[in-house]
Amino acid sequence: MSRPHRRATVHDIAAAAGVSRGTVSRVLNGGYVSAEARAAIEAAITEVGYVPNNAARALKMRRSQAVAFVALEPHSLFLDDPNIGSIMLGANAALSLADHQMVSLVVESARDTERVARYLSGGFVDGAIVVSARTRDPIIKVISELALPAAFVGHPPDLDQSIPFVGIDNAGSAQAITARLLAGGRRRIGMIAAALDRDSGIDRLAGFKAALGTAYDAELVADVPHYDYGSGVKGMRALLAAEPAIDGVFAASDAIAAGALEALREAGRSVPGDVGVVGFDDSTWAVRCQPQLSTVHQPAKQLGSCAAQLVLRQLRGEVLEPGGQLLPTPIVWRESA
Amino acid sequence: MSRPHRRATVHDIAAAAGVSRGTVSRVLNGGYVSAEARAAIEAAITEVGYVPNNAARALKMRRSQAVAFVALEPHSLFLDDPNIGSIMLGANAALSLADHQMVSLVVESARDTERVARYLSGGFVDGAIVVSARTRDPIIKVISELALPAAFVGHPPDLDQSIPFVGIDNAGSAQAITARLLAGGRRRIGMIAAALDRDSGIDRLAGFKAALGTAYDAELVADVPHYDYGSGVKGMRALLAAEPAIDGVFAASDAIAAGALEALREAGRSVPGDVGVVGFDDSTWAVRCQPQLSTVHQPAKQLGSCAAQLVLRQLRGEVLEPGGQLLPTPIVWRESA
The missing domain is CATH 3.40.50.2300 (Response regulator)
Known part of the structure; x- marks a missing residue:
């Protein structure tokens, strides 16, 4: 029942097909090889269970097609605030339509802060949506310094004013x-x-x-x-x-x-x-x-979706005006008053 | 107020320092260059705001140091189930201690399913924790086929039995x-x-x-x-x-x-x-x-932390016994009965 946990590599394909690694690379990159070598390599790809590494491709393109969703104050957000789920689902839906992967990152400890800052600056994501941003947070500093395409949900007035936001009044x-x-x-x-x-x-x-x-x-x-x-x-x-x-x-x-x-x-x-x-x-x-x-009424789903749009527009090369947008918040009158 | 949104590259450093890209690469990789060239390159790194690309390094090591947290059925999990937040925080805390980045992925639509399956197979993560796994889910199929180090929270009896789980009775x-x-x-x-x-x-x-x-x-x-x-x-x-x-x-x-x-x-x-x-x-x-x-009582935080441990043990090369562990669920008697 134990499974081998190593991904198959170009090397494995070459060994199985009895050809050089260079020949395998040519096939994988759409170059010319003999029909015979191509057939042997295609059979070897199936045999060793090779899956192309998209992280490598993303790196070559300098695009990961991933956008971070960073929830600061996760304890109160994830355990007490029922809006965070809706904001996440709204952001995910908008990013998904644009074929971007949302990766949600939790920042709870100083250790998390450092690691997430490294992750954001490390090329793993193309942009970031930040919920509950606070001044002087090291993560906000990294986003500002890198000029990582970003958007805030909420709008603390003393944050980097070049980062657009969506919020409510x-x-x-x-x-x-x-x-x-x-x-x-x-x-x-x-x-x-x-x-x-x-x-x-x-x-x-x-x-x-x-x-x-x-x-x-x-x-x-x-x-x-x-x-x-x-x-x-x-x-x-x-x-x-x-x-x-x-x-x-x-x-x-x-x-x-x-x-x-x-x-x-x-x-x-x-x-x-x-x-x-x-x-x-x-x-x-x-x-x-x-x-x-x-x-x-807080339009939680729309807040997520608008923040995602702000990041996607920057990824498409638009230069956004500083500032942000406030979504409407109708009063819902029920029975408690 | 507009910001340039391109990451600085080795090319930018070379241009700013007036040296070749090869010389810059040697400095970045710890090789020998003249003291003069080194000083010029270090100044250029600061000037252009270069940040090393950790995704590239991860790729070279074939390790991303990231583990996916995949929530299937996100609607009911994120909007109705208060346990999911605790499971996430528990998993994050355990991964964080081992210096791994947890990336939480939402799967809500068929489009999400395909994209997340590509992401999991694309080298962006080293392993995965899956909550609410269901038989025949394409994501489970990808995890099985890749033999991606994984763990389930919950234990549907007909899923891939080689993937360990943590759950309750x-x-x-x-x-x-x-x-x-x-x-x-x-x-x-x-x-x-x-x-x-x-x-x-x-x-x-x-x-x-x-x-x-x-x-x-x-x-x-x-x-x-x-x-x-x-x-x-x-x-x-x-x-x-x-x-x-x-x-x-x-x-x-x-x-x-x-x-x-x-x-x-x-x-x-x-x-x-x-x-x-x-x-x-x-x-x-x-x-x-x-x-x-x-x-x-469901020990939600512990479920997350145990699932993270199961993935980390596989990443350290341990071959786990098939099966899983059930955590205790004490009865909490209050006032409703």
Whole structure:
């Protein structure tokens, strides 16, 4: 049952066919050899199970036909954020149509960072899509220095401005859904703000403040580290402690909103009767919750597909304008507010 | 703001240094050149921003130091199954320690299948980890034919038996948790069985039957296509229609169990009072549910890390025994039964 794990080489073909390696190479590269030698070599190719090495061909063309999909912060992305799967599938579909192989790379440790930076600079990929980019990340530095065709999903303002991005208007979307809560008659509205070390977190809080204007009360903001369920439970408990009369909550993600619903249940508050809750993402969480969430729709699949297009256009030689594009984020109003 | 997108070559260095390409190659490969030429070439390398092509080096060594992580059925894996992220992170951590780059490949369409098969056979990776392998998949065929060092997560019995696997005992685990439901005094126990076209689905149903023995009633099995929440809602409605006196349910996944809780809420049944519900996976669903799920723990991270070890051992030249290993799956008893 054991298998030989060595790939057959030109050398093996030559030995099996009883010809020189040069003759085998001529056949493989479409050159002239005698009919007899060609027949012997073709039989030998089948016999030894030779498969041409496309990595070699890619190298000759200086193109690998592969594009990296780099997920920074994989723990929160892969375990807590249901959008990452959709972004990946969207990017893969667009790259696949253009006959490019998407290779997804996980960066979790310092060791990963170094190795992925080497991989990106090593000729294995022609370009890169980066999700959750952060300033001063060594991987972003490598991409900038190499001028590797790249695109960001999201748009931290202080990153290499020559790298195009696709994202959403976090501030505008947060402002719009908070305004809708206000329009529904809620008067003591709090926010569970998350990831305030990232542009998405900062912008969602800015939008919340903008919607409330002079009614904004810093006491009614619970600051939690991650966009996850557990943070939502804790954040909501903190808000209830700070203001028992709270009647509206904007959660920075659907997972946080789901956690908030749990904490409100614990506290005996009804939703949307006593407290209206809204989320952000329109991920699978939104429809699993009881009641289902009113939320901001993130076009995750399209974000992936647009980022892939930005890389493919650079690979076709287009010089893109700096900057990026923001995709629309409609509000989806369900039952939680 | 536009950037040149061509990688600098040996030719560029030679032009900038005013020496021949052969001289540049000698420096890059550690050969002898005059101190003067060396200084000029080193300055030129910095000037043109040359980065050595590791893909070329990998090719020469016939090793890419990369291992593919191939997720078949990406839709259900990436969007419905919270385990896939943990399996990926587990595999990545183990490969990273051994200085191998994990490249995750998505296979969603026929186009993807062909391209990924070419990629696997093209010298870009040294081995592959395959999740959700299915018989007759063209990708499995390519791996078998190439004798590419590989490992499966899961163990469909009719796949290439020379490829090692790591998995869990689905039948034994299902039997154990059903027995625990029975031991709690439940008498009319149904199952929401899913994915009966796959070994995991078939084995979980077999374990359920084995636990019930002569008490098994085929009327109390709802057969749903996927391991997802929506299937759980529908499956539970079907069971309630078939047997209004049902007092226990084994759901083939935690996501299904979460859907079942929703359908039971709709029908005005209390959990665990009227109906005891148990799941399978111990994924993030289990603790998000209300009440939290009693379930079978799947060691997702370890599955990924063991599969990576199986590939690494082959890359080190070990010839593995055929077959595989089953990891323990403790029962986690919470509040839903």
